[in-house]
Amino acid sequence: MNFEYTEEHLAVRDAAREFAQAELLPGVIERDTEAKFPTEQIKKMGELGFMGMMVDPKYNGGGMDTVSYVLAMEEISKIDASASVSMSVNNSLVCWGLEKYGNEEQKEKYLKPLASGEIIGAFCLSEPEAGSDATSQKTEAVLDGDHYILNGTKNWITNGNTASVYLVIAQTDPAKGHKGISAFIVEKGLDGFIVGKKEDKLGIRGSDTHSLMFTDVKVPVANRIGEEGFGFTFAMETLNGGRIGIAAQALGIASGAYELALAYSKERKAFGKTISQHQAIQFKLADMATSIEAARLLVYKSAILKDQGKDYSYASAMAKLYASQVAMDVTVEAVQVHGGYGYVKEYHVERLMRDAKITQIYEGTSEIQKIVISRAILR
Ligand code: CAA
DSSP states (O other): OOOOHHHHHHHHHHHHHHHIIIIITTHHHHHHHTTTHHHHHHHHHHHHTTTSSSGGGGGTTOOOOOHHHHHHHHHHHHHOOHHHHHHIIIIIIHHHHHHHOOOOHHIIIIIIITTTSSEEEEOOOBBBBBBBOOOOOOOOOOOOOOEEEEEEEEEEEEOOOOOOEEEEEESSGGGGGGGGEEEEEETTTTTTTTEEEEEESOOTTTTEEEEEEEEEEEEEEGGEEEETTHHHHHHHHHHHHHHHHHHHHHHHHEEEEEEEEHHHHHHHHHEEEEEESSHHHHHHHHHHHHHHHHHHHHOOOOOOHHHTTTTHHHHHHHHHHHHHHHHHHHHHHHHHGGGGGGGGGSSSHHHHHHHHHHTTHHHHOHHHHHHHHHHHHOO
C-alpha cells in the first residue's frame, strides 16, 4: 500500500488549485447570486485540459489517471462546485461513455471536441417520473429507416443549455424493460429539440440545470451508442465512474469549508483568545479533519480501483455515500465555527453548505448508493 502522490498528481493538483484561486474565486459569489453559468471559466478549463482529463490524447484528452482527475475535481470544488459539476459530467459521464462505448466515427466527431473542451456535453437519464427508478424511462425512440424518432422529456439536466451534445437514454422496446433501453448521441439544434426552463436551485446555482423536450426529433441510427438494448447498462456503468467525480466534488466542498473554518478560527477572537484556542472549536476542527480524511481514502480507493481495471461500482457508491454525508456535516459545522459571519455570503461557507446538499441527491441519492452497496454485500 502506497499513500504517496506521484509528481504528476502534485502538478495536476497545484495547477487546479492555482486556476481555482485565480479564475474561479473572483466572481463566485456573484455567479451564485445571479445563477450565472461560468462560461469564460469553463472555456479556460477546457484550454487547460480539465474537461477531458482521462481521455486518450489521440482523442484530444489529457491521458491522465482517475486519481489526477479526483485531485483536480477536489481543488475546483473547494472554490466553485458549479464549475466542477460541469467538469464532472463532461469528464466522467459524457467523455468516458463515448470513449468506452462509442465507435470510431462517434469518437472522431464528438469525443474530440468534447475532450478538448471546445464544446461540452450533457448526460440525460432522469425524467419527471424516472429519477431513482431509472428503468422506468418514458422517453421513446422508434426506428424509422435510418433514423430513430425521439419523443419525451428529460429533467434536471446539468449543462442543459450550454451543452452542444447530449447523451440521451430512451426506450426502444418497452416490452423488454431495462433490456429495451438504448443510448443516443443527440445534437443541439435538431428540429423538435427544445431546451426547457432553467431550474432555480438551492445550491450549485451557477450550473445550468434544465428540462429538455424532444418532439419527433430525428436521430440518425449512426448516433446510437452500442447495440439496441444496451442503454441501461451503458447508463449504469457510466454512473459508476460519475459517482467517483461527485464523491470528489463532495470531498472538495468539505475541504474548502474546513480550510475556511480553520483559518477563521485562528483570526477570530472571543473571550480574550482566538476561538481556535477554545476546546469547543478545537473538537469541531478535529472531527471535520478526521471525517474528511476518511472520505478522502474512500474516494482515492475508488479512483485507484478504476485505474487498476478492477470493479469499482461498489467502492464508488461507498465513496459517494460517505463523502456527500461528510460534505453536509462539515459545511454545517463550518458555518457554526464562523458564527453570524457564516450566515452571510461574503464568507463563502453558507454557499458551500447549500452546494453540499446536491451531492446527496444527484448521480443517485444516498439511498440509491445504499442499494448498490447492499446488493454487492449480499450477492
Ligand atoms: N453497474 C453496472 N450494472 C448495473 C449496475 C451498476 N451499478 N446497477 C445495475 N446494473 C445492471 C444489473 O446488473 C442488471 O443487468 P442484467 O439484467 O444484465 O443482469 C440491470 O442493470 C438491471 O439492474 P437492477 O435489476 O438492479 O435494476 P433496478 O431497477 O432494480 O435498480 C438502480 C437499479 C441501481 C436502482 C438504478 O436504477 C440506479 O442506479 N438508479 C439511480 C439513477 C441515477 O443515479 N440517476 C442519476 C442521473 S444522472 C445525474 O444526476 C447527472 C448529473 O446531472 C450530475
